Amino acid sequence: xxxxxxxxxxxxxxxxxxxxxxxxxxxxxxxxxxxxxxxxxxxxxxxxxxxxxxxxxxxxxxxxxxxxxxxxxxxxxxxxxxxxxxxxxxxxxxxxxxxxxxxxxxxxxxxxxxxxxxxxxxxxxxxxxxxxxxxxxxxxxxx
Numbered sequence: 001x002x003x004x005x006x007x008x009x010x011x012x013x014x015x016x017x018x019x020x021x022x023x024x025x026x027x028x029x030x031x032x033x034x035x036x037x038x039x040x041x042x043x044x045x046x047x048x049x050x051x052x053x054x055x056x057x058x059x060x061x062x063x064x065x066x067x068x069x070x071x072x073x074x075x076x077x078x079x080x081x082x083x084x085x086x087x088x089x090x091x092x093x094x095x096x097x098x099x100x101x102x103x104x105x106x107x108x109x110x111x112x113x114x115x116x117x118x119x120x121x122x123x124x125x126x127x128x129x130x131x132x133x134x135x136x137x138x139x140x141x142x143x
Contacts, residue, residue: 023064024053028075032086034107036060039067041088041105044075050094051075054105071112072101080127084108087115090122098123 022040029043029051038057045051052074054067070088077091077099085104093099098121104113118125 019057020062020064022057023055023066024051026051026053026075030077030079030088030091032079032081034081034086039086039105041079041086042070042074042077042091048096049073050092050096067105068110068112071103071114072099074099074101076123078125078127085113087127089127090118090125092123097121 019038024043026040026043026045030041032039032041036059038059039054040056041054043051043053050073052069052072054070055064056067057064073094074088074091077088079086079088081087082104084107086107087102087104089102091099100117100119100121102115102117104115105111106113
């Protein structure tokens with residue numbers, strides 16, 4: 001069942017801080033932390049459909065705001081912050097098929113951009129930022 005909650009903990013203390021409920025309840029969403037905001041992208045609805053919802057929580061005011069919807073509804077995606085962009089990739093679509101699409105949210109401009117896709121449709125991948133590079137690890141590749 002989709003949940004309305006997000007929580008954060010400093011790694012060393014493992015003390016969880018519970019935030020105000022998300023406007024959109026979901027599971028399998030993709031969280032990102034960038035410049036004092038917790039971004040939550042996509043996920044699955046209560047009926048199991050992939051969502052195009054994007055929302056952000058201002059960690060100072062503890063207020064959620066809606067962002068423009070993702071160009072591609074997705075759940076179980078991976079994401080990384082590169083420069084001033086939130087890059088979301090892979091995951092699964094409304095038919096629960098793996099995705100190859102990659103999209104970036106330009107934080108300063110408040111808009112989504114389509115990027116070159118992954119080499120193959122993938123879900124269960126992990127993305128890490130290292131300087132200007134993005135490293136991908138395929139934990140489970142699907143075709």
